[in-house]
Amino acid sequence: MEDYSNYPLQLDATDRPMVRFQNVTKRYGALTVLDNLNLDVAEGEMISIIGPSGSGKTTVLRMLMLERIQGGVIYVDGTPLTHEAKGGKLVEASERYLRKAREPIGMCFQHFNLFPHFTALQNCMEGPVQVLGLSKKEARERSEELLEMVGMIDKKDQHPSRLSGGQQQRVAIARALAMRPKVMLLDEVTSALDPEVIGEVTEVIKKLVKEHNLTIMMVTHQMGFAADISDRVCFFYGGRIEEQGPPKELFGNPQKERTQQFLSAVKSAD
Amino acid sequence: MFDWKWDFTFEILPRLGWATLNTLIAAGGGYAIAIVLGLALALAQRSPYRALTLVVREAVEFIRSTPLVLQIFFVFYVGPQFGIRLSPWTSGMIAIGLHYSAYLSEVYRGGIESVPKGQWEACRSLSMSTSDTYFRIIIPQALPPALAGMGNYLVGIFKDTPMLSVIGVAELMHAANAIGSEHYRFLEPYTLVGIIFLAISLPSAGLIRTFEAWVRKRLGMS
Structure with a gap:
């Protein structure tokens, strides 16, 4: 020991x-x-x-x-x-x-690991709502701001299966950042x-x-x-x-x- | 030689109709128990508590290796010796639910294991709690691959309900037996029972596939 x-x-x-x-x-x-x-x-x-x-x-x-x-x-x-x-x-x-x-601490992975049953926006909101206890409204504003920053706001309602690898990774970055x-x-x-x-x-x-x-x-x-x-x-x-x-x-x-x-x-x- | 009596057939049809309803209720009740208990067993087998994991694993193995009829008798006849007195209906649904929960737990386990490791890591990276990880992320993804197996066992449970006749649950088989011994005619009631089972089982497979596709679509995973 x-x-x-x-x-x-x-x-x-x-x-x-x-x-x-x-x-x-x-x-x-x-x-x-x-x-x-x-x-x-x-x-x-x-x-x-x-x-x-x-x-x-x-x-x-x-x-x-x-x-x-x-x-x-x-x-x-x-x-x-x-x-x-x-x-x-x-x-x-x-x-x-x-x-x-x-x-x-936030983390992004080689294979993105987005949640496939959630849209891009839901992926970003999950942590803030479930873990940080933000209201849906706050979490949505924060997530949309970050999706805007990574250039994915147009695709916010898409599921990961509809996104290219680069797009998925950008959403994953936004998801990690949403936890501040x-x-x-x-x-x-x-x-x-x-x-x-x-x-x-x-x-x-x-x-x-x-x-x-x-x-x-x-x-x-x-x-x-x-x-x-x-x-x-x-x-x-x-x-x-x-x-x-x-x-x-x-x-x-x-x-x-x-x-x-x-x-x-x-x-x-x- | 082959004397099928149509008037008798129509006479007993309403009674078999009611018995069909009972069969569906017994199967549905048993399945509801199996679905919930099966998930609990699957999760218990993944818990970090070694003792719990071991006990549950052995229990599942035990249930799967003994006949359903024995389990039905046990709950109904042995239960009262321990002060647990249940109606045939309740005992039947509990026994059948327990039996199938062991099988369903394996189906869930397979579904959960099919979820990529990266999903667990993503949950960790967001500091999600264990229950959020399971119920919001892992289980929804484990469901579509598990649905086919779950559907098979739904049909299985339905076809096993005649075993409840041994403790006097008034389901289809029980009704057909009663009709047969009252009228000394078995051809019509048993044939009808067969047709009813076939009529319900056959389309189920297709319905389950449709349901599976619908769930995948709902989850955005198609």
């Missing part, structure tokens, strides 16, 4: 990133996917996570939203996410606590899209970065896009951060050999 007495119950205001991974370890059975990860993401920062498959990059996002960890603590907005304080000590969070703690998250997780949101519609999704993400003070963590295979909009790029390899830095440095002048190999392999594949 790990001793959690060294972890603060709450992060200090002077040292309070939006997201902090502290000594985080994630295992699937005997396989260690993330090994003692330490990573801070500042408020309003946009980071891209790149790396070969199996490097643990998607796991970084999944731990924030979908899965439990086997070691360390994740803090969001200064408060522990994976653990809760009980009797002045951190213990593993209950499902109930987790659900509440995850509320400031502080942190947004984008998990390979363009990987399942046809090349000609990738642009409409990346445009929306660019707009997000520019117009909202969101903290964004994005896993992507699109190096050009990552270079374009990120404040920082993290290269994952073998469950750890092999190298990280501003996109100009990481892409322009990678220091580690593995980073160089990966980037040249990606470039030749393009």
Whole structure:
């Protein structure tokens, strides 16, 4: 059993990133996917996570939203996410606590995961009405505003089966934003899209970065896009951060050999 | 050799008509119990409480491996020894509902498992509660693929109602038996029972398919 007495119950205001991974370890059975990860993401920062498959990059996002960890603590907005304080000590969070703690986090997926039996508008309203307890009217206004922003207001009454991949992903972004998250997780949101519609999704993400003070963590295979909009790029390899830095440095002048190999392999594949 | 009596046939028709109504009520009542209880059993088998999951799984297995007639006798004759005294009607519907709930729970389970994992993840990403996740997102999507199986068991339950005659529920079979022994004529009542069952079962399959298509359309999933 790990001793959690060294972890603060709450992060200090002077040292309070939006997201902090502290000594985080994630295992699937005997396989260690993330090994003692330490990573801070500042408020309003946009980071891209790149790396070969199996490097643990998607796991970084999944731990924030979908899965439990086997070691360390994740803090969001200064408060522990994976653990809760009980009797002045951190213990593993209950499902109930987790659900509440995850509320400031939004997520978009590779395969959109829209609710097929709801229209675009209903997809966006579901969370605000059921989880945040907004009135239908408020939720509708908020959702329509966001559908407008992602350019999907004309299709608000369509079911996902009537929408293209790019359109579905834009609705999914609006659905996540309707919860007014502080942190947004984008998990390979363009990987399942046809090349000609990738642009409409990346445009929306660019707009997000520019117009909202969101903290964004994005896993992507699109190096050009990552270079374009990120404040920082993290290269994952073998469950750890092999190298990280501003996109100009990481892409322009990678220091580690593995980073160089990966980037040249990606470039030749393009 | 083949002496079909039309006047007798018309004489007993009203009585069989009423018995048909009783059969439909018994089947409907049993099905209503099975639909609700089956869902409860399916959800219990997915609960995070291991003990509950195990007990329910064994119970479902037990119900499916023993004959319906035995279960009907058990509820009706053994129940009173434990102070549970029920009318033939109530016992019959409970027994048949219980029996079919075990089968329906498997149908639901298959339906729920056919919903993509991404739907659960989307619910989590919106911090939805477990009950909202099930009742607003997962079950509506699990329903269309489950409807065909649910329809089959509706026809099945209908065809199994004659078993309730053994505890004296006045359904079709019971009525036909009574008519037969009163008049010493079995050809007409039994033939009519067969025709009535056929007339109701046959169109059901088509109706169920139509209903399935309608539900898919309503849910925007076609």
